[in-house]
Amino acid sequence: MQTLKSMAKANMRQSSMIIALVFIMLLFQVLTEGILLKPINITNLILQNSYILILAIGMVLVIITGHIDLSVGSIAAFVGAISGILMVQYQIPMLLSVIICLIIGAIIGAWQGFWIAYIKIPAFIVTLAGMLLFRGLTLVVLEGKSIAPYPESFQKMSSGFLPDLFGGSTLHMLTILISLTISAVYVLMEWKNRKTQIQYQFDTAPMGIFVAKLVAMALVINAFGYVLAQYEGIPNILVILAILIVLYTFIMRKTIIGRHIYAIGGNEKAAQLSGVKTKKVTFLVFVNMGVLSALSGLVFAARLNAATPKAGNLFELDAIAASFIGGASAYGGIGTVPGAIIGGLVMGVMNNGMSLIGLGIDWQQAIKGLVLLAAVAFDIYNKNKAA
Structure with missing residues (x-):
């Protein structure tokens, strides 16, 4: 804990x-x-x-x-x-x-x-x-x-897309394949990093939380790829x-x-x-x-x-x-x-x-300004708290 x-x-x-x-x-x-x-x-x-x-x-x-x-x-x-x-x-x-x-x-x-x-x-x-x-x-x-x-x-x-080499009718199959590959590479890299951290006796998250993180990230990557594949694929x-x-x-x-x-x-x-x-x-x-x-x-x-x-x-x-x-x-x-x-x-x-x-654009600018101010204030708060 x-x-x-x-x-x-x-x-x-x-x-x-x-x-x-x-x-x-x-x-x-x-x-x-x-x-x-x-x-x-x-x-x-x-x-x-x-x-x-x-x-x-x-x-x-x-x-x-x-x-x-x-x-x-x-x-x-x-x-x-x-x-x-x-x-x-x-x-x-x-x-x-x-x-x-x-x-x-x-x-x-x-x-x-x-x-x-x-x-x-x-x-x-x-x-x-x-x-x-x-x-x-x-x-x-x-x-x-x-x-x-x-x-x-x-x-x-800026406005083109990767061509679908597999000729998918409703889905851009190249995008699906790329998202699966990226998620697999991500899982392998994270697993390798965890083994290295354990080898050097660094603090690591419990195995259950680590696996949950990998599953969540893999789902996000593939869900994103699936959404893109429903339109024109990867820009x-x-x-x-x-x-x-x-x-x-x-x-x-x-x-x-x-x-x-x-x-x-x-x-x-x-x-x-x-x-x-x-x-x-x-x-x-x-x-x-x-x-x-x-x-x-x-x-x-x-x-x-x-x-x-x-x-x-x-x-x-x-x-x-x-x-x-x-x-x-x-x-x-x-x-x-x-x-x-x-x-x-x-x-x-x-x-x-x-x-x-x-x-309207007027309210958009005002809200963006408030978000920026809140972000910097949060940073200063954390710095003062750490001090």
């Missing part, structure tokens, strides 16, 4: 957000009379929130280091504008255009990271300046007009998101640079005295944020099928909110990539559910 209490306490923030997400989904499922969890709406939820979730992955790293980035929406809009010029006006091949846009994002991130990491200008000021600069450059580049349409191959990045953007989530979760949990990012957020001076190259790591975090901002801009442009001056509006606030709601600390040093994804899904389900029940 003591082990269970300590494990619950260690994962309280993320667990509470998962519970909150389930509660919000059930609430809106009832209020919308079953529309929320229909296959077509679940697919729309993924497509509508993909670019915010991409930003949230990068933003949580920035917040863990103790910084903030207000420029991501403007960078996404600027890179989207550049992609429109390259692909629509100059007819440059899609793959080459995407690579150029990602490189531009990395350069922008390096520009901002230099001022923050090496010149020591506060990130709030640098990224606020970047928000204004790149929003202005977007208007200059597009001359206040939208550019469209994009090549069909580019549009499929291409979900594959991109899954790769990013796995990659960045691995980096933050299993690599040296991941540990260094947490160390900088926990205590930058102590990390520096311990041999961590704090300036270099901070610089790389903002380069990474620039690349993910560029990717987000490309995904949004592909979904909209146009490069528009108003793209990226308030993206930074949604990404920051997703990170904090998902468990990142306002003080730095705490946060996870899966937590940021959960936070983004909480915001996305709320947006979608409130729209389905006909709640």
Whole structure:
């Protein structure tokens, strides 16, 4: 029982957000009379929130280091504008255009990271300046007009689906097979991790609770796959998101640079005295944020099928909110990539559910603000309680 209490306490923030997400989904499922969890709406939820979730992955790293980035929406809009010029006006091949846009994002991130990491200008000021600069450059580049349409191959990045290789008539059989494979891999990995923990005499959950957790997760994964299989199957953007989530979760949990990012957020001076190259790591975090901002801009442009001056509006606030709601600390040093994804899904389900029940954008913004305030207040409460 003591082990269970300590494990619950260690994962309280993320667990509470998962519970909150389930509660919000059930609430809106009832209020919308079953529309929320229909296959077509679940697919729309993924497509509508993909670019915010991409930003949230990068933003949580920035917040863990103790910084903030207000420029991501403007960078996404600027890179989207550049992609429109390259692909629509100059007819440059899609793959080459995407690579150029990602490189531009990395350069922008390096520009901002230099001022923050090496010149020591506060990130709030640098990224606020970047928000204004790149929003202005977007208007200059597009001359206040939208550019469209994009090549069909580019549009499929955001709105396409994996083809069904097995030719299912009512169900997308490839999606069913993938969900079964993922659940099996998950069970094997969790079982291997448990054996390792027992070998090194770490605290582990009782076998009954461990098995119940595996069964519950396997059911969730396959239920999600079944819902997607009833419509068009797995969206291409979900594959991109899954790769990013796995990659960045691995980096933050299993690599040296991941540990260094947490160390900088926990205590930058102590990390520096311990041999961590704090300036270099901070610089790389903002380069990474620039690349993910560029990717987000490309995904949004592909979904909209146009490069528009108003793209990226308030993206930074949604990404920051997703990170904090998902468990990142306002003080730095705490946060996870899966937590940021959960936070983004909480915001996305709320947006979608409130729209389905006909709640106006004014009330939507007010409620989202209250949720963000409550999440940060919860974090501060826990920190003060631990002290």
